[in-house]
Amino acid sequence: MKAMNEMHLNFPSISTNEGFARAAVAAFAVQLDPTVDELCDLKTAVSEAVTNSIIHGYRDTIGKVYIDCKLLQDNWIQVKVRDHGCGIENVEQAMEPLYTTAGDERAGLGFAVMKNFTDKLKVQSKPGKGTTVIMEKAFSPRVRQNG
Amino acid sequence: MKAMNEMHLNFPSISTNEGFARAAVAAFAVQLDPTVDELCDLKTAVSEAVTNSIIHGYRDTIGKVYIDCKLLQDNWIQVKVRDHGCGIENVEQAMEPLYTTAGDERAGLGFAVMKNFTDKLKVQSKPGKGTTVIMEKAFSPRVRQNG
Amino acid sequence: MEAEEKTETQEKRPVRLLLHEDTLTALLAGEIDHHSAREIREAIDMTAMRVRPAQLVLDFGDVRFMDSSGVGLILGRCKIMEMWQGHVAVQNMPPKLERIVSMAGLHDLCEFRKVEKDESNE
Amino acid sequence: MEAEEKTETQEKRPVRLLLHEDTLTALLAGEIDHHSAREIREAIDMTAMRVRPAQLVLDFGDVRFMDSSGVGLILGRCKIMEMWQGHVAVQNMPPKLERIVSMAGLHDLCEFRKVEKDESNE
Ligand SMILES: Nc1ncnc2c1ncn2[C@@H]1O[C@H](COP(=O)(O)OP(=O)(O)O)[C@@H](O)[C@H]1O
Numbered sequence: 001m002k003a004m005n006e007m008h009l010n011f012p013s014i015s016t017n018e019g020f021a022r023a024a025v026a027a028f029a030v031q032l033d034p035t036v037d038e039l040c041d042l043k044t045a046v047s048e049a050v051t052n053s054i055i056h057g058y059r060d061t062i063g064k065v066y067i068d069c070k071l072l073q074d075n076w077i078q079v080k081v082r083d084h085g086c087g088i089e090n091v092e093q094a095m096e097p098l099y100t101t102a103g104d105e106r107a108g109l110g111f112a113v114m115k116n117f118t119d120k121l122k123v124q125s126k127p128g129k130g131t132t133v134i135m136e137k138a139f140s141p142r143v144r145q146n147g
Numbered sequence: 148m149k150a151m152n153e154m155h156l157n158f159p160s161i162s163t164n165e166g167f168a169r170a171a172v173a174a175f176a177v178q179l180d181p182t183v184d185e186l187c188d189l190k191t192a193v194s195e196a197v198t199n200s201i202i203h204g205y206r207d208t209i210g211k212v213y214i215d216c217k218l219l220q221d222n223w224i225q226v227k228v229r230d231h232g233c234g235i236e237n238v239e240q241a242m243e244p245l246y247t248t249a250g251d252e253r254a255g256l257g258f259a260v261m262k263n264f265t266d267k268l269k270v271q272s273k274p275g276k277g278t279t280v281i282m283e284k285a286f287s288p289r290v291r292q293n294g
Numbered sequence: 295m296e297a298e299e300k301t302e303t304q305e306k307r308p309v310r311l312l313l314h315e316d317t318l319t320a321l322l323a324g325e326i327d328h329h330s331a332r333e334i335r336e337a338i339d340m341t342a343m344r345v346r347p348a349q350l351v352l353d354f355g356d357v358r359f360m361d362s363s364g365v366g367l368i369l370g371r372c373k374i375m376e377m378w379q380g381h382v383a384v385q386n387m388p389p390k391l392e393r394i395v396s397m398a399g400l401h402d403l404c405e406f407r408k409v410e411k412d413e414s415n416e
Numbered sequence: 417m418e419a420e421e422k423t424e425t426q427e428k429r430p431v432r433l434l435l436h437e438d439t440l441t442a443l444l445a446g447e448i449d450h451h452s453a454r455e456i457r458e459a460i461d462m463t464a465m466r467v468r469p470a471q472l473v474l475d476f477g478d479v480r481f482m483d484s485s486g487v488g489l490i491l492g493r494c495k496i497m498e499m500w501q502g503h504v505a506v507q508n509m510p511p512k513l514e515r516i517v518s519m520a521g522l523h524d525l526c527e528f529r530k531v532e533k534d535e536s537n538e
């Protein structure tokens with residue numbers, strides 16, 4: 001599918017950028033005229049993916065997080081979140097709800113939220129190479145007021 | 148000066164991205180805890196630079212606009228807006244208030260606004276190669292409430 | 295109203311036009327930049343060319359952001375209105391946009407005024 | 417109040433703590449993500465460890481955004497409170513955060529309730 005518009009973003013894996021990343025994606029997505037709820041769902045999913053790159057992918061190191069965002073036909077948006085971090089040994093296991101390698105303060109729900117709050121989720125990962133999460137979401141077409 | 152945080156952004160030169168670009172820079176800049184007015188000034192300056200790349204740099208073609216943003220020491224932010232567009236023959240002349248090559252609907256105030264709404268402005272341009280605008284702005288340190 | 299089921303995330307329309315006697319009022323809203331200025335300009339000019347009002351009022355009361363494209367928008371409308379000896383009044387410019395307005399010296403070129411919300415909106 | 421001269425662009429503080437008899441109330445605000453959850457967690461735990469309240473109330477009334485880090489925050493506080501047979505109540509969860517809350521099955525793990533703003537704030 002041809003992208004009607006796109007943006008590419010990268011920043012170091014420091015936790016203040018979690019809020020920035022989801023705000024930037026939201027600022028791009030408003031072009032598709034989503035509802036408040038749809039936009040909030042997308043922000044939540046992006047927040048999960050970016051947080052994972054920061055705390056799991058790069059753990060105690062600092063690396064770069066990449067976001068590639070595309071507006072596709074029919075009100076679809078695609079958001080790719082990439083890191084060159086440690087990667088995931090077993091993606092299937094990692095995606096199970098409640099599974100976490102990070103102890104008591106993580107709920108193990110990151111992937112579950114990404115799946116639930118978007119319409120398509122693909123995770124590609126290679127141990128030692130990094131992880132790419134591709135999410136797609138369709139915003140409902142809005143009936144426009146004429147007044 | 149070492150950057151405490153940074154972000155890099157690029158997007159095609161279509162006019163819907165003017166609003167996205169200034170919103171993204173603002174979402175990054177809030178880390179420095181600017182006032183509403185300071186943030187609005189920065190957004191205005193960024194809007195001018197991005198608009199120039201879109202309408203002057205690339206004119207009727209589509210190219211990429213690049214934004215590099217850095218948080219520096221002492222509450223300074225640096226925003227670089229770059230294009231690989233047509234470039235500017237005479238930068239000094241271009242920066243004069245009211246000078247415009249774009250006819251009745253442009254006020255010729257883009258550079259004047261960038262200068263007035265930030266604390267440092269540098270413009271580098273090469274005809275046929277492109278233009279880079281570097282703006283720096285200091286946000287006032289905020290006295291924190293303890294309550 | 296029924297069509298508007300979704301909760302709004304975006305701006306309301308950037309321009310609404312009201313014609314009252316020989317005055318055309320353009321109620322501007324949201325963010326005025328090069329992108330939105332085009333839509334605003336086209337809407338105003340199309341109607342102004344047809345009705346040739348004696349006065350064009352540009353109301354900025356609901357404008358939250360404006361860069362120098364907004365200045366160009368005002369200057370351009372002044373030129374259009376001059377063609378039939380009409381004049382432009384700029385209404386309810388928000389205080390935070392004063393700086394860019396005075397940088398452009400617009401106060402010497404057109405009338406600035408404040409009016410109550412209720413008078414200007416229908 | 418005088419120190420607060422600048423117009424706020426950012427959040428108010430992400431957590432404020434109130435101790436009333438054996439109840440510690442944490443008023444959360446703004447966006448809860450992995451970044452802010454750390455500050456919130458540290459503030460709550462430091463006080464909770466000291467005063468060992470019978471009840472910890474987490475008030476989400478002013479929370480505008482929350483990802484699964486907020487779920488982790490709640491679960492972690494439940495574990496802490498269990499250490500001295502205390503319990504956690506989640507208060508004023510905004511309707512739009514209900515989805516993530518029920519995904520996590522939190523309703524089975526702690527008490528959820530609504531209270532009026534005036535009762536919960538001082
Ligand atoms: N970008 C990543 N790089 C490396 N490991 C990851 C990445 N994202 C997720 N993981 C692994 O998958 C597990 C499950 O992730 P998730 O469902 O988001 O839950 P949580 O973040 O709460 O641990 C993580 O604990 C981690 O081991």
Ligand SMILES: Nc1ncnc2c1ncn2[C@@H]1O[C@H](COP(=O)(O)OP(=O)(O)O)[C@@H](O)[C@H]1O
Binds near residue numbers: 199200203247362
């Ligand atoms: N990125 C750019 N690429 C090419 N030319 C530019 C660029 N930015 C500015 N210029 C030139 O400088 C002139 C003055 O710019 P500016 O002060 O922003 O006023 P305006 O945008 O209203 O024309 C423009 O009319 C254009 O000729």
